[in-house]
Amino acid sequence: MPLKPPHCDTQVLHADDALRHDSALSPPITYAATFAAADAAEFAAMAGQPQHARYYTRYGNPLHERVARVVADLEGAESGLCFASGMGAISAAVLSHVRAGDHVVAQSSHYMGTSKLLTELLPRLGVQVSQVDLTDTAAVLAAVRSNTRLVHLETPVNPTLALCDIAAICAGAKARAPSVVVSVDNTFASPINQRPLSLGADIVLHSATKYLGGHHDLTAGVLLSSAERCRVIWGDAITLGATLSPMDAWLLLRGLRTLAVRVRQINANAMAVATFLQDHPGVERVFYPGLPSHPQHALACQQMTGFGGVIAVWLRSDYAGTAAFVARLKLFTQAVSLGGVDSLAVHAAAMWAGTLNDEQMRQANVQPNAVRLSIGLEAAPDLCADLAQALDGSAN
Ligand SMILES: *Cc1c(COP(=O)(O)O)cnc(C)c1O
Numbered sequence: 001m002p003l004k005p006p007h008c009d010t011q012v013l014h015a016d017d018a019l020r021h022d023s024a025l026s027p028p029i030t031y032a033a034t035f036a037a038a039d040a041a042e043f044a045a046m047a048g049q050p051q052h053a054r055y056y057t058r059y060g061n062p063l064h065e066r067v068a069r070v071v072a073d074l075e076g077a078e079s080g081l082c083f084a085s086g087m088g089a090i091s092a093a094v095l096s097h098v099r100a101g102d103h104v105v106a107q108s109s110h111y112m113g114t115s116k117l118l119t120e121l122l123p124r125l126g127v128q129v130s131q132v133d134l135t136d137t138a139a140v141l142a143a144v145r146s147n148t149r150l151v152h153l154e155t156p157v158n159p160t161l162a163l164c165d166i167a168a169i170c171a172g173a174k175a176r177a178p179s180v181v182v183s184v185d186n187t188f189a190s191p192i193n194q195r196p197l198s199l200g201a202d203i204v205l206h207s208a209t210k211y212l213g214g215h216h217d218l219t220a221g222v223l224l225s226s227a228e229r230c231r232v233i234w235g236d237a238i239t240l241g242a243t244l245s246p247m248d249a250w251l252l253l254r255g256l257r258t259l260a261v262r263v264r265q266i267n268a269n270a271m272a273v274a275t276f277l278q279d280h281p282g283v284e285r286v287f288y289p290g291l292p293s294h295p296q297h298a299l300a301c302q303q304m305t306g307f308g309g310v311i312a313v314w315l316r317s318d319y320a321g322t323a324a325f326v327a328r329l330k331l332f333t334q335a336v337s338l339g340g341v342d343s344l345a346v347h348a349a350a351m352w353a354g355t356l357n358d359e360q361m362r363q364a365n366v367q368p369n370a371v372r373l374s375i376g377l378e379a380a381p382d383l384c385a386d387l388a389q390a391l392d393g394s395a396n
Contacts, residue, residue, distance in 0.1 A: 063249035077224035086207025088242025089221030100126030170200030210339030338374035
């Protein structure tokens with residue numbers, strides 16, 4: 001009888017067992033730029049073999065292979081690739097699929113680097129991009145044309161944790177343009193909470209800098225897809241050159257071992273914090289997909305099995321009051337990024353002030369009183385107490 005696919009708690013520890021090549025329980029860090037070949041024939045075979053882990057590290061490294069295997073199993077993918085950053089993964093996925101004259105459908109809100117790639121870099125290369133409200137499935141599908149090559153999704157997404165309906169968009173887009181490819185940035189959810197390939201997506205991407213690594217100590221990206229699509233993307237990725245270092249691959253693999261237990265605890269902590277904030281008089285609005293008050297809570301329950309650690313909050317305050325609130329927090333560190341063991345807080349308007357002007361901020365729906373929290377692994381009552389003291393201070 002075939003074994004059931006293992007639970008994600010087991011996958012994070014054993015998905016790469018077949019790639020264990022010696023008796024060391026923790027894998028050696030293969031700090032090699034190049035690898036020996038037995039003879040000319042082996043050499044030629046290695047160079048042409050996708051993601052070969054023992055040819056030249058820009059082409060692949062034994063630790064890339066193990067990281068990719070673990071995340072591919074979690075996402076239900078045939079294959080995976082590692083990158084030096086999330087943007088490295090996203091750039092390779094997008095650039096390997098488009099050519100001049102093609103069209104891409106994107107969301108009106110994306111991670112900042114993704115927005116720049118799609119709306120600034122692609123048009124320079126002769127690729128047209130339509131940006132649509134991700135919450136409006138009909139509008140997303142109406143934007144798909146005969147020359148649409150790629151639909152790029154990101155859910156949940158900044159700044160208010162809006163969701164898109166992955167299954168409806170995948171089915172609808174493919175009905176309109178059968179050769180269209182749907183990629184999903186699954187960074188905010190993590191594969192523990194959401195598995196876009198099972199909902200019909202072709203490519204899943206992660207900034208492994210966030211939940212997958214989980215300790216705020218590395219920068220990495222992972223891409224999951226069919227073996228054939230990974231081979232094609234890899235062909236361009238080795239030219240683009242966003243190679244994950246062996247050390248960061250090792251840290252990432254170590255982080256992955258605890259991914260499932262970390263994400264489950266973070267889900268629980270975030271739910272407790274979101275509920276606390278929603279009931280606090282100093283808070284105007286809380287955006288968290290797990291709260292029934294989230295405009296798309298029903299969709300969240302349908303396509304997610306947990307709701308992650310990112311919460312957006314609008315305070316009953318102005319720019320200065322919100323800045324003062326963030327400054328009063330003691331357990332939350334004022335820092336960008338998300339998905340790690342430490343809780344972080346950012347005053348959204350202050351974070352974007354260097355990159356967006358007032359008009360762009362209005363367009364991006366960034367309110368002066370908005371704070372983004374990334375909930376970590378501190379005890380939820382301690383996090384709530386910290387938020388309470390910082391909110392009560394704002395009354396003064
Ligand atoms: C951080 C992030 C990225 C970019 O990842 P890097 O590892 O910083 O390059 C892409 N998408 C989302 C949703 C992110 O949060």
